[in-house]
Amino acid sequence: MAPDLNWELRLGFLVHDVSRLRRRVVDRALKPLGVTRSQWWVLAFLSRSDGMSQVALADELDLGKVALGQLIDRLEKTGFVSRRPDEEDRRVKRIYLTKRSHALIAQIRDNVSVTEKEILERIDEADLKATVRALRGMKENLLTMTGDNEDVEDSDAA
Template sequence: MPDHHTLEETERAMKDHVGNLPLDFAAANALSNLFRAANAVRSELTNRVLRKHDMTWTGFVVLWVVWIWDGMETRHVAESADISKATLTGVVRTLEGRGMIAREGDEKDRRLVRLRLTSEGTELMERIYPEFNAVESEIISQLAERRVSTLTKTLRDVVNAAEGQNSP
């Protein structure tokens, strides 16, 4: 039996293995598929776009967050990128060494540090993001526009439920 299994095979194996337990299989299957989809997309984007720019997923996410918000305090970057402050420190050190990001102290509170993209970081994001989005578009292209809209709303609802927020 191969080590890589389809989603259906995995669902079947799970049910065979734990089918006697009082579980919500619909919830388990939905979130297992969500997790696997997220990992597959992340892997595809890393392999096809980020690797050729010598960029890790986490490095890209940090740059993206700082880029779209035109700078942000480090604790909020870590939260937005869903990484620890310790991980962010290492990522920022690497990006800083590559000339992509700069730290700025807060004039009112020296304990606070803000991150901003350098001109090199901005140029990199303006080059990478269209490539990144082209792969995103290719991945989602098998779905009709209506299904993409439904998927987006459904995923937003899942995130809001996981984060304890109400849907708008």
């Protein structure tokens, strides 16, 4: 077998595969809560930055404004979020978590915590720390390359 000269490309596929499989496993863990991936992803982002504008949230989630608008409509109908006009610019809609969503977010965090422990079991702590350092370094480089001013600290979405 020929030596693998393209490990950088394989690293990209590996990171993508791990992310995709993690989402699938987390989806399964959250299914009993009756929440979809799109819904828990929105709630997770808002739990870190409640009151984001709908446009900023769409950018963060890499979703179109219309698709996010429909998702927010569904979350609003179920009582998990509310839309309010921005105090300075009434054209801007801000999205806020409701009291009802806080209980769900706590359940989501509990379920994800259990799932994360299962995902990480049998992996040496030193390896995990090195992986986190490497991924944070990659994230910092990517943010610099894209010109984003986002905080480099890893924020646990869910």
